Amino acid sequence: MxxxxxxxxxxxxxxxxxxxxxxxxxxxxxxxxxxxxxxxxxxxxxxxxxxxxxxxxxxxxxxxxxxxxxxxxxxxxxxxxxxxxxxxxxxxxxxxxxxxxxxxxxxxxxxxxxxxxxxxxxxxxxxxxNTSGFSALAERHQLTRPRDLENLRYGGFGVPDLENAFLRTLIACDEGTWNEDNYIDVGFADVIELLERDQIDFSWIFYGWQGIDAELKGKELSTIMLMDYQDCVPNYxxxxxxxxxxxxxxxxxxxxxxxxxxxxxxxxxxxxxxxxxxxxxxxxxxxxxxxxxxxxxxxxxxxxxxxxxxxxxxxxxxxxxxxxxxxxxxxxxxxxxxxxxxxxxxxxxxxx
Structure with a gap:
């Protein structure tokens, strides 16, 4: 489903x-x-x-x-x-x-x-x-604003209509354009591992679990938190x-x-x-x-x-x-x- x-x-x-x-x-x-x-x-x-x-x-x-x-x-x-x-x-x-x-x-x-x-x-x-956000490895990409995402490869979880709607709206709010060709369906793969292998540039995570887990393992993430952009994508x-x-x-x-x-x-x-x-x-x-x-x-x-x-x-x-x-x-x-x-x-x- x-x-x-x-x-x-x-x-x-x-x-x-x-x-x-x-x-x-x-x-x-x-x-x-x-x-x-x-x-x-x-x-x-x-x-x-x-x-x-x-x-x-x-x-x-x-x-x-x-x-x-x-x-x-x-x-x-x-x-x-x-x-x-x-x-x-x-x-x-x-x-x-x-x-x-x-x-x-x-x-x-x-x-x-x-x-x-x-x-x-x-x-x-x-x-x-909403404690989720779009994260990249800080050593590769410093995400300071939504438009920083527009030319990066996104590792998605197989619901492109919903995921692209979020990315399109968020990036457009920062006068950028999301290219849906950058969507890569990675299913249930470990996205942190995919980031480290440079197979994707960023993915969507819950900071309160996955983000903290990465930090505890010494992996620094750079994250655009959705709660910081409620004027673009409404809170839920x-x-x-x-x-x-x-x-x-x-x-x-x-x-x-x-x-x-x-x-x-x-x-x-x-x-x-x-x-x-x-x-x-x-x-x-x-x-x-x-x-x-x-x-x-x-x-x-x-x-x-x-x-x-x-x-x-x-x-x-x-x-x-x-x-x-x-x-x-x-x-x-x-x-x-x-x-x-x-x-x-x-x-x-x-x-x-």
């Missing part, structure tokens, strides 16, 4: 709280409370088993879920949560088919699925701003927490319980990334410990960023990015107004 091809590569390349989530190291945390000031949290009306599907192998995008499981937040919410990884069946398909109640998606892939009629609703933004939520409209209508108590328990897990990931990293490593010991710890520290500033609480989504982000997809022929006209909601997040924030 084309929508998921890009996702797979990205991830590969990338009651009262039982655990305190106060400021780290005894200092003052100036960010708004990631729980929106909540001190009590939703509980399912009856003991309920739910299935939660990851988008790929466990990584720091998922830390809050593992924290919520390990610290008993799901248990306190009257939920028994089974974590599964996708195989032939992807999260959007599993949710739409009723085989999972919750899953991890990405706005740039879930939106086309929603436009095609799949029963999907985003109930939280896991990370507020990547990743997001998905459920279905059917579950919202039939068991809103379960949706609220899962979302709020998850929010508690991400509150720990935001305010105590070292502890959160330890929990993820305890759950998935085969992960690279140095990478997990460094990535957890970086993402602790990105999960909530400047939002009034963790998980918050805005109409502007959904409308602007959907318009981008429509304008570039990725999807037909589509109104995303019913594709997302903040109603199950804990606490209360202004201007909601």
């Amino acid at each position: 084309l929508r998921r091809t890009i996702l797979l590569l990205f991830v590969l390349m990338f009651g009262t709280l039982a655990w305190p989530v106060g400021a780290q190291d005894g200092g003052e945390d100036e960010r708004p409370d990631p729980l929106g000031g909540a001190t009590e949290f939703a509980v399912a009306n009856e003991r309920t088993s739910v299935t939660f599907m990851l988008d790929w192998a466990p990584n720091t995008n998922h830390t809050g879920f593992y924290v919520a499981q390990a610290l008993g937040y799901y248990d306190e919410a009257n939920l028994d949560v089974e974590f599964i990884e996708p195989t032939d069946l992807l999260p959007e398909q599993a949710l739409d088919a009723g085989l999972a109640e919750f899953g991890v998606g990405f706005q740039d892939f879930s939106t086309p699925a929603m436009a095609e009629g799949l029963d999907l609703v985003s109930v939280a933004a896991i990370i507020q701003y 939520y990547t990743p997001i927490l998905l459920t279905t409209r059917e579950l919202i209508e039939e068991r809103p108590d379960v949706v609220a319980a899962f979302v709020q328990a998850t929010a508690r897990g991400f509150a720990v990931a935001i305010q105590d990334p070292e502890r959160a990293a330890e929990i993820l490593l305890e759950a998935v010991p085969e992960l690279d410990a140095d990478l997990v710890k460094a990535s957890a520290l970086y993402l602790s500033e990105q999960y909530q960023a400047d939002a009034p609480r963790w998980g918050q989504q805005t109409e502007e982000t959904w409308q602007n990015f959907t318009a981008f997809l429509v304008e570039n022929g990725i999807i037909e006209a589509f109104d995303p107004s019913n594709s997302w909601t903040n109603e199950f997040l804990p606490g209360v924030v202004e201007n909601e």
Whole structure:
């Protein structure tokens, strides 16, 4: 499935709280409370088993879920949560088919699925701003502006319509022109290795995983981060927490319980990334410990960023990015107004 091809590569390349989530190291945390000031949290009306599907192998995008499981937040919410990884069946398909109640998606892939009629609703933004970017080896190419990319060879992951739309729009914003002949489909290859072999000049990575991994291995990258060019390519939520409209209508108590328990897990990931990293490593010991710890520290500033609480989504982000997809022929006209909601997040924030 084309929508998921890009996702797979990205991830590969990338009651009262039982655990305190106060400021780290005894200092003052100036960010708004990631729980929106909540001190009590939703509980399912009856003991309920739910299935939660990851988008790929466990990584720091998922830390809050593992924290919520390990610290008993799901248990306190009257939920028994089974974590599964996708195989032939992807999260959007599993949710739409009723085989999972919750899953991890990405706005740039879930939106086309929603436009095609799949029963999907985003109930939280896991990370507020797009932490992906276009990277080259710094020793070969110093990327200081989007136009620096226009004559370079791009290693793509097999979704040229979407990838070229991003590159075309980004580079045109800097008065440059993207030549689609520079697109090279490299599939699931290790793009850092391809950069080192000089088989491509740049590729699209998630800095919070693949970029940090490269740095830890002594490979200096030069990167154009998409979050720095939101006037060119609108921000979108990547990743997001998905459920279905059917579950919202039939068991809103379960949706609220899962979302709020998850929010508690991400509150720990935001305010105590070292502890959160330890929990993820305890759950998935085969992960690279140095990478997990460094990535957890970086993402602790990105999960909530400047939002009034963790998980918050805005109409502007959904409308602007959907318009981008429509304008570039990725999807037909589509109104995303019913594709997302903040109603199950804990606490209360202004201007909601």
